[in-house]
Amino acid sequence: MSTIPRTGPLPPGGPADAGHADAGRAQKSAGGPLSGGRQEWLPPLLLWLITAVLIVAHQGTVLTLAFPVLAVLTGLWLYLKSPARYLGFMWWLWFLSPEVRRLADWSKGAFTPTSLIQVAPLAVTMISGLSLLRYYRLLGQRRGLPVLLILLGLIYAFLIGVMSSGPLAATYDLANWLYPILIGFHIMAHTRQYPQYRDTIVNTFIWGMLVMGGYGLIQFFIMPPWDALWMLGSQMNSQGDPVPMGVRVFSTMNSSGPFAFAMMGAMVFVMAAQHRVRWIAAGLGFFSFALSLVRSTWGGWVIALLIQLVKSNNKVRVRIVGSAVLLAGFCVPLLAVGPVAERMQARLTTIVNLHDDQSYAARNEFYATFAKTAFTDVSGEGMGATGTSTKLSNDGGQLGQYGNFDSGVMNIPFVLGWPGTLLYMSGIVWLLTRAVLASFRLRDDKFVSACLSLCLATFAMLVFTNSLVGTGGLLLFMSAFSILSAVHYEKMNRARTLFFHGGTH
Helix, strand or coil: CCCCCCCCCCCCCCHHHCHHHHHHHCCCCCCCCCCCCHHHHHHHHHHHHHHHHHHHCCCHHHHHHHHHHHHHHHHHHHHHHCHHHHHHHHHHHHHHHHHHHHHHHHHHCCCCCCCHHHHHHHHHHHCCHHHHHHCHHHHHCHHHHHHHHHHHHHHHHHHHHHHHCCHHHHHHHHHHHHHHHHHHHHHHHCHHHHHHHHHHHHHHHHHHHHHHHHHHHHHHHCCCHHHHHHHHHHCCHHHECCCCCCECCCCCCCCHHHHHHHHHHHHHHHHHCCCCCHHHHHHHHHHHHHHCCCHHHHHHHHHHHHHHHHHCCHHHHHHHHHHHHHHHHHHHHHHCCHHHHHHHHHHHHHHHCHHHCHHHHHHHHHHHHHHHHHHHCCCCCCCCCCHHHHHHHCCCCCCCCCCCCCCHHHHHHHHHHHHHHHHHHHHHHHHHHHHHHHHHHHCCCHHHHHHHHHHHHHHHHHHCCCCCCHHHHHHHHHHHHHHHHHHHHHHHHHHHHHHHHHHHC
C-alpha cells in the first residue's frame, strides 16, 4: 500500500493544509519537468517568449510597460493553479528581471534611472501575502506563532517609519522586510504539497545555477554591451569596471551580492539534487561565484558545508567531500591562470591580511562609531531609515544618510528599536530553534540537511549584511519553513497510514 493514499477521508489538519482541493491538485503540480499539469508551464513560457520577441524587435519601451503587468498576471494565475510552481516562477523573476531591464534599456539605446521592470519580482513575491489572508488562523497555532511575533515587530517599525520617514519610504521598506516571511508562510500554509515544493526549489536552483553561472562567465570574459551600459549609467563603481575581466560578476542579477547569495543557495542544494546536469551547473556556478568576489558569501558557503558535514551520515559526508574535491579540481586550476588569478589572489589576500583591507577597516570603524547609536535608540528610526528606501524620503531621489548600511547586527535594532527587535528576533530565534530540532527527526533527508545548513549559514552572515531581507531573507525563511513543512508532512503521512490501517482491521 502506498504511504500517501490518494483517496479516502483525511485526518484533521487545520487550515494550514490549504484544503483538500490543494491536496488533490498537488499530485499534478510543481514537480520536475516531466510531471503532470503541463498546461501550467504555458503562461510563464509565453511571458519569456514575448519578452524575447520584444527585445529582438528593439521594443524596449513596450517591454518596460508590458513585462511587470504580464509577470503579475502570470504570478496570480500560478498562485491559484499551482502554488508550488508559483514559488519557482517567483525565483526566476528575481534571477532574470534585472537582465530584462538592462536589455530593455539597451534596445531603447539609453539608460533609464528607474524602470517598472524592477517592480515585477517584488510585486509577484507579494502575491504570497494572499496565503496570509486565506490561512490567517495559522498564526494562532504553535507553528504560526513565530510568524506572528515577526509581523508584530515589523508593524511596530512601520508605524514609527511612517512618522519619521514618510509613508512612501516606510511602505517600500516594509515590503522588503516582509516578503521573505510571506514566502515562508506560503510554504507552511501548503504543507500537503511539500514534495512538490521540495522538487520545485531544487529544480529552480539547479537550472538557475546553470543559466546564471554560464552567463556570469560570458559577462566576465566578454562584457555584453547592455551590462556595460547599465554599469556606466548606474555608476556601480563597487562592481568593478565595465570591461572584459574587469568586473565583479553579477550575472543576470542586480549586483554581485544578491547573485552570490543565489549561487550559495544553489551550491548547497546540489547535495539534494539528482539532475544529470547538476555537476555542470555546479562547475559554472562555482566559477562565477568565485568571480563575484563576495567574501561574506564565500564564508557563508563554507559554514553551510560544515553544517552539512556534521548533520549528515557517513555516506553523505563522503559524497560532500568528494563533490568539494571534484569542484576544486575542476575550478581551481582555471582560477589560477592569467588575469583571473590576479583578481582572486588580491581578494584572497585581504582575508589573510586584514590590516590592508579597506573594506574591513571601514566596517570596523562603522561598528566602533555607530554601535552606541544603534543599540541605544530605544524607539528605533522605523522603516525607511536605511537602504534604498531612503531615496523615497527626500525630494532629490538621492540615498539618505544611512543609504549604505553594512551591518545586519546594527540595522535591526536601529530600524526596529527595542520593542520591534525583541518581537522580531524572538520570532526568528524561535523559528530557527524549531527548524534545528525538527531536522533531527529527518536525519537522512538530504533536502532537509541542505535547508538547515543554508538557513543557519545565512543567519550567521548578519555580521556582514542584513541577511534577513532580500535574497538572503528569501533563502533563510524558505529553508526554515521547508524543514517545518517536511516534518509536518511526515506526521500527516503517519497519521494517514495509521488511519487507513486502522480502518482495515
